[in-house]
Amino acid sequence: MAVNLVAPNPVNLYPVAGVKIGVAEAGIRKANRKDLSVVLLDAGASVAGVFTQNRYCAAPVQICRDHLQRGLGIRAMLINTGNANAGTGDDGMARARATCIALARKLDIAPEQILPFSTGVIMEPLPADRIEAGIPAALRDAQADNWARAAEGIMTTDTLPKAFSAQVLIDDKMVTITGISKGAGMIRPNMATMLGFMATDASVPQALMQQLATDLANGSFNRVTVDGDTSTNDSFVVIATNKVAHAPISSWTSANGQALKEAMMGVAQKLAQAIVRDGEGATKFITVKVSGGNSTDECCKVAYAVAHSPLVKTAFFASDPNLGRILAAVGYAGIADLDQKKISLHLDDVHVVTHGGRNPSYKEEDGARVMQQSEITIHIGLGRGNVTDTVWTCDFSYDYVKINADYRS
Amino acid sequence: MAVNLVAPNPVNLYPVAGVKIGVAEAGIRKANRKDLSVVLLDAGASVAGVFTQNRYCAAPVQICRDHLQRGLGIRAMLINTGNANAGTGDDGMARARATCIALARKLDIAPEQILPFSTGVIMEPLPADRIEAGIPAALRDAQADNWARAAEGIMTTDTLPKAFSAQVLIDDKMVTITGISKGAGMIRPNMATMLGFMATDASVPQALMQQLATDLANGSFNRVTVDGDTSTNDSFVVIATNKVAHAPISSWTSANGQALKEAMMGVAQKLAQAIVRDGEGATKFITVKVSGGNSTDECCKVAYAVAHSPLVKTAFFASDPNLGRILAAVGYAGIADLDQKKISLHLDDVHVVTHGGRNPSYKEEDGARVMQQSEITIHIGLGRGNVTDTVWTCDFSYDYVKINADYRS
Numbered sequence: 001m002a003v004n005l006v007a008p009n010p011v012n013l014y015p016v017a018g019v020k021i022g023v024a025e026a027g028i029r030k031a032n033r034k035d036l037s038v039v040l041l042d043a044g045a046s047v048a049g050v051f052t053q054n055r056y057c058a059a060p061v062q063i064c065r066d067h068l069q070r071g072l073g074i075r076a077m078l079i080n081t082g083n084a085n086a087g088t089g090d091d092g093m094a095r096a097r098a099t100c101i102a103l104a105r106k107l108d109i110a111p112e113q114i115l116p117f118s119t120g121v122i123m124e125p126l127p128a129d130r131i132e133a134g135i136p137a138a139l140r141d142a143q144a145d146n147w148a149r150a151a152e153g154i155m156t157t158d159t160l161p162k163a164f165s166a167q168v169l170i171d172d173k174m175v176t177i178t179g180i181s182k183g184a185g186m187i188r189p190n191m192a193t194m195l196g197f198m199a200t201d202a203s204v205p206q207a208l209m210q211q212l213a214t215d216l217a218n219g220s221f222n223r224v225t226v227d228g229d230t231s232t233n234d235s236f237v238v239i240a241t242n243k244v245a246h247a248p249i250s251s252w253t254s255a256n257g258q259a260l261k262e263a264m265m266g267v268a269q270k271l272a273q274a275i276v277r278d279g280e281g282a283t284k285f286i287t288v289k290v291s292g293g294n295s296t297d298e299c300c301k302v303a304y305a306v307a308h309s310p311l312v313k314t315a316f317f318a319s320d321p322n323l324g325r326i327l328a329a330v331g332y333a334g335i336a337d338l339d340q341k342k343i344s345l346h347l348d349d350v351h352v353v354t355h356g357g358r359n360p361s362y363k364e365e366d367g368a369r370v371m372q373q374s375e376i377t378i379h380i381g382l383g384r385g386n387v388t389d390t391v392w393t394c395d396f397s398y399d400y401v402k403i404n405a406d407y408r409s
Numbered sequence: 410m411a412v413n414l415v416a417p418n419p420v421n422l423y424p425v426a427g428v429k430i431g432v433a434e435a436g437i438r439k440a441n442r443k444d445l446s447v448v449l450l451d452a453g454a455s456v457a458g459v460f461t462q463n464r465y466c467a468a469p470v471q472i473c474r475d476h477l478q479r480g481l482g483i484r485a486m487l488i489n490t491g492n493a494n495a496g497t498g499d500d501g502m503a504r505a506r507a508t509c510i511a512l513a514r515k516l517d518i519a520p521e522q523i524l525p526f527s528t529g530v531i532m533e534p535l536p537a538d539r540i541e542a543g544i545p546a547a548l549r550d551a552q553a554d555n556w557a558r559a560a561e562g563i564m565t566t567d568t569l570p571k572a573f574s575a576q577v578l579i580d581d582k583m584v585t586i587t588g589i590s591k592g593a594g595m596i597r598p599n600m601a602t603m604l605g606f607m608a609t610d611a612s613v614p615q616a617l618m619q620q621l622a623t624d625l626a627n628g629s630f631n632r633v634t635v636d637g638d639t640s641t642n643d644s645f646v647v648i649a650t651n652k653v654a655h656a657p658i659s660s661w662t663s664a665n666g667q668a669l670k671e672a673m674m675g676v677a678q679k680l681a682q683a684i685v686r687d688g689e690g691a692t693k694f695i696t697v698k699v700s701g702g703n704s705t706d707e708c709c710k711v712a713y714a715v716a717h718s719p720l721v722k723t724a725f726f727a728s729d730p731n732l733g734r735i736l737a738a739v740g741y742a743g744i745a746d747l748d749q750k751k752i753s754l755h756l757d758d759v760h761v762v763t764h765g766g767r768n769p770s771y772k773e774e775d776g777a778r779v780m781q782q783s784e785i786t787i788h789i790g791l792g793r794g795n796v797t798d799t800v801w802t803c804d805f806s807y808d809y810v811k812i813n814a815d816y817r818s
Contacts, residue, residue: 055747056740056765087736089750089766122733123767185720227719229734230741310636310719310805311594311813318814324531325638327496331465332639338464341498356465357498358532398810404720405727 003285003374003394005277008148008163014176015144017201018042018241022142023153026134028127029082029120034153036134038103039077039197040142045241047074048209049115050217052234058086059096059126060116061233067100067112071206075113077237078103079195080120080131081156081182086232087123095128102132106139119156119182119195119233151180154195157403158184162274168263170256171246175202177264181271185226185280185404196221196236196271202260203248204240211252212261213238220268224392225307226279227400238264276392281399284316285375289390292342292382298335299389302380305333313396316376321367323352330380342383348376412694412783412803414686417557417572423585424553426610427451427650431551432562435543437536438491438529443562445543447512448486448606449551454650456483457618458524459626461643467495468505468535469525470642476509476521480615484522486646487512488604489529489540490565490591495641496532504537511541515548528565528591528604528642560589563604566812567593571683577672579665580655584611586673590680594635594689594813605630605645605680611669612657613649620661621670622647629677633801634716635688636809647673685801690808693725694784698799701751701791707744708798711789714742722805725785730776732761739789751792757785 019041026036041047049068051061067074078099085092096118100111118126141149151161165178179198204212217236242248249257277285288307293299306312309329315322326345331338345353350366352359370376428450435445450456458477460470477483487508494501505527509520527535550558560570574587588607613621626645651657658666686694697716702708715721718738724731735754740747754762759775761768779785 054737054740055744056736056749056752084733087733087749087762087766089764091766121731122737123762124733125767229718229720229737232733232737232740309638310809311638314810314813317810320814322530324493324496324533324641327465328463328531328638328641331463331641335464340465340496343465353496353532355498357496357500358534396810398807400719401723401726401805401807401810404723405729 002160002278003282005160005274007160008151010148012165013147013163014165014167014178016176016178016199016241017243018045019199019239020142020144021146021150022138022140023146023149024134024137024141026080026130028080028130034149035081036131036138037079037150037153038135038138038142039150041075041239042241043073043075045074045239046204046206046209047237047239048213049235049237050213052230052232054230054232054234056087056232058084058118058233059088059092060085060118061235062093063096063100064115064235067115070112072110072113074115075109076103076107077115077117077197079117079154081154083118083120083124083126084122084233085118085126088125092126095126098128099131103135106135115237117195117235119154122232147178147180154180154182156182157280158182158278160278162271162278164267164270166263166267168259170202170244170260173244173246175200175244175260177267179267179271181275183275184278198264198267199239199241200264201241201243203242203244203246205248208249208252209238209240215252215261216264216268219265220272223390224272224276225304226276226394273392276394279394280403281397282394283397284395286316286393286395287377287390288393289377289379289388290382291379291388292384293387294385295387296389299387300391301335302330302333302382303389303391305329306378306380307391307393310396316371316395317397319368319371321364321371323347323367326378327353339383344381344383346379411569411687412691414569414683416569417560419557421574422556422572423574423576423587425585425587425608425650426652427454428608428648429551429553430555430559431547431549432555432558433543433546433550435489435539437489437539443558444490445540445547446488446559446562447544447547447551448559450484450648451650452482452484454483454648455613455615455618456646456648457622458644458646459622461639461641463639463641463643465496465641467493467527467642468497468501469494469527470644471502472505472509473524473644476524479521481519481522483524484518485512485516486524486526486606488526488563490563491529492527492533492535493529493531493642494527494535497534501535504535507537508540512544515544524646526604526644528563531641556587556589563589563591565591566689567591567687569687571680571687573676573679575672575676577668579611579653579669582653582655584609584653584669586676588676588680590684592684593687607673607676608648608650609673610650610652612651612653612655614657617658617661618647618649624661624670625673625677628674629681632799633681633685634713635685635803682801685803688803689812690806691803692806693804695725695802695804696786696799697802698786698788698797699791700788700797701793702796702798703794704796705798708796709800710744711739711742711791712798712800714738715787715789716800716802719805725780725804726806728777728780730773730780732756732776735787736762748792753790753792755788
């Protein structure tokens with residue numbers, strides 16, 4: 001039961017010139033399921049990605065990093081669900097490489113021009129033979145107008161596909177941005193989410209792409225959490241196909257650079273927030289805003305401590321304004337010299353805590369009213385400095401336990 | 410439904426010379442509930458404590474630290490449940506002090522010779538008047554043979570009281586150790602658990618007490634976690650009444666010092682493990698042992714990452730050997746230069762992972778067999794150094810959500 005999230009309407013997803021997508025049922029883990037996607041890029045696209053900082057990163061993540069560094073020009077992405085190919089050692093690397101080689105042969109390109117992605121169960125051997133057998137059907141399916149099918153094709157425990165588009169004028173030329181993401185659990189991205197892909201037909205030199213990918217991730221996928229578990233397979237890839245003939249972006253501080261990045265950030269945030277809205281068992285979408293910090297790091301420490309606290313998350317599930325649990329989480333967030341007398345807490349517009357203690361005018365029925373909503377902002381003031389940051393999360397329900405106790409059965 | 414934990418049999422709890430305990434029903438939050446305890450110490454006891462590192466520490470914690478530093482000699486402890494007196498600002502400090510003054514008058518001692526403890530809901534005003542009104546009944550109840558009642562009197566969401574005794578010979582004289590603890594949720598002690606008290610009639614100079622309290626906490630309460638939420642009120646107090654006339658302990662490296670500390674550590678570990686066994690919703694008791702680390706810090710980082718992962722904890726609840734989730738947690742534990750090819754994983758005697766990948770001889774039915782047990786050891790080898798450390802935790806069930814969604818109602 002996702003929180004205020006609906007399946008994307010294909011008519012609202014704009015094709016991106018230079019990108020074609022095909023989806024197939026390869027029977028990787030279960031039959032009759034779209035579990036294999038290929039994304040084909042025309043030659044000349046600029047591509048960059050950010051990947052999990054989990055030291056146990058999956059084989060495809062290691063290969064993506066390697067292939068991006070080689071700089072041969074990325075021409076395709078190969079994405080499977082049902083198996084993460086993580087914790088699989090050298091054998092996992094060999095199997096991932098075999099799938100790249102198989103697709104490369106069909107496309108007559110080098111294997112190093114392909115980025116592989118896997119998501120699913122950890123520590124089981126990747127059925128590379130099924131992926132290879134499924135590639136021809138995925139290629140036959142390839143077309144520009146296929147983003148909605150791809151969003152469905154990369155789902156695992158997601159209840160809804162996630163895809164958004166935007167358009168923005170650059171030099172009076174219409175530029176299109178479309179992205180998809182997947183993820184619902186094992187979500188505390190520390191570079192990007194399980195899988196996120198965005199493409200634009202704007203003209204962006206390759207040299208500017210890594211900064212773009214990093215900045216977009218930091219403002220979106222790196223600010224959401226469901227359960228605090230950083231995945232082994234987090235990957236976020238940004239593509240610029242350079243098809244629209246505006247003057248190529250010269251820097252991210254230029255007017256055109258800012259406009260493009262802002263539009264792309266809007267899509268990235270919707271994609272990231274969609275993961276929280278579809279968080280396993282989620283019934284509420286919670287924005288944790290921390291202001292008055294001395295640094296981004298300390299704002300995020302506090303925001304994540306609150307967003308990860310099982311006690312806070314279950315209280316929100318219960319609509320119980322047991323808000324002292326938020327203060328406890330603020331207190332253990334790891335700011336050694338935090339002064340509790342400077343802490344303030346608002347729940348939406350309700351002023352709950354002032355100078356570290358209960359606001360004398362706070363009434364529990366006001367807190368209870370906000371707790372009933374499906375979208376709630378927790379705003380914590382630290383009273384230390386001028387930095388603000390925000391993390392998005394969801395509550396913690398019976399269904400989270402149910403989904404994760406049953407996931408493999 | 411606690412895991413392999415039963416209520417203490419009072420006949421197995423030895424009185425400690427120099428300690429009397431009284432319990433009363435003061436109606437602090439609910440009627441007909443033992444919610445107020447006094448612990449009376451003869452003059453001359455050595456006392457030390459360790460307290461939460463949560464920056465939002467409760468008023469009684471702040472007062473305990475102050476009173477211990479004054480060195481007037483601690484003569485009593487006053488413990489209430491039903492209200493944590495945390496997040497209550499200056500008013501909370503005044504109310505806690507008022508309860509100390511009330512008890513001090515009855516005992517004809519200084520208020521600074523009293524240590525106050527509170528546990529329960531955060532951010533609600535402490536009903537000091539009810540505590541003061543309940544003190545006479547608690548004092549009338551005071552007797553040496555009352556440890557079991559006290560263990561009951563400090564319970565909140567605990568399903569069972571927690572108390573253990575041990576005896577050890579020091580210089581051929583029998584020394585007694587008895588302790589009690591409480592806690593089931595908001596458990597990730599970072600000095601001590603919610604509340605733990607231990608007393609011995611051994612002779613220990615005051616100058617050695619702080620080291621003892623710290624060492625005992627580090628080997629017991631600082632190695633358990635239920636949900637990763639460090640409480641605002643964690644307190645662990647160790648008392649030596651100096652009643653047994655052996656030569657006073659001269660150091661913790663002496664033979665007598667080692668023998669006493671080992672016996673006390675045994676009780677402290679049982680008290681700490683009892684909290685995990687009674688962890689909210691717990692169905693399994695899990696030992697997370699990490700060996701091959703370069704330092705205690707990195708062993709603990711990995712052990713806590715695994716012990717806190719909702720995905721690992723729900724898999725154990727489901728008895729599902731989805732053990733890749735353990736590898737994912739090892740990978741995001743925060744060791745920047747971790748080499749996944751050196752990781753090994755055992756589940757009890759079952760060798761699951763070798764050189765970072767699935768052990769070729771591992772069979773899922775072997776993992777499934779161990780997962781069915783109520784007591785399981787996860788042993789992770791890091792292949793980096795010679796340090797080993799251990800953390801105790803429990804699984805994560807529907808009932809954890811239920812208990813914490815319903816706690817205040």
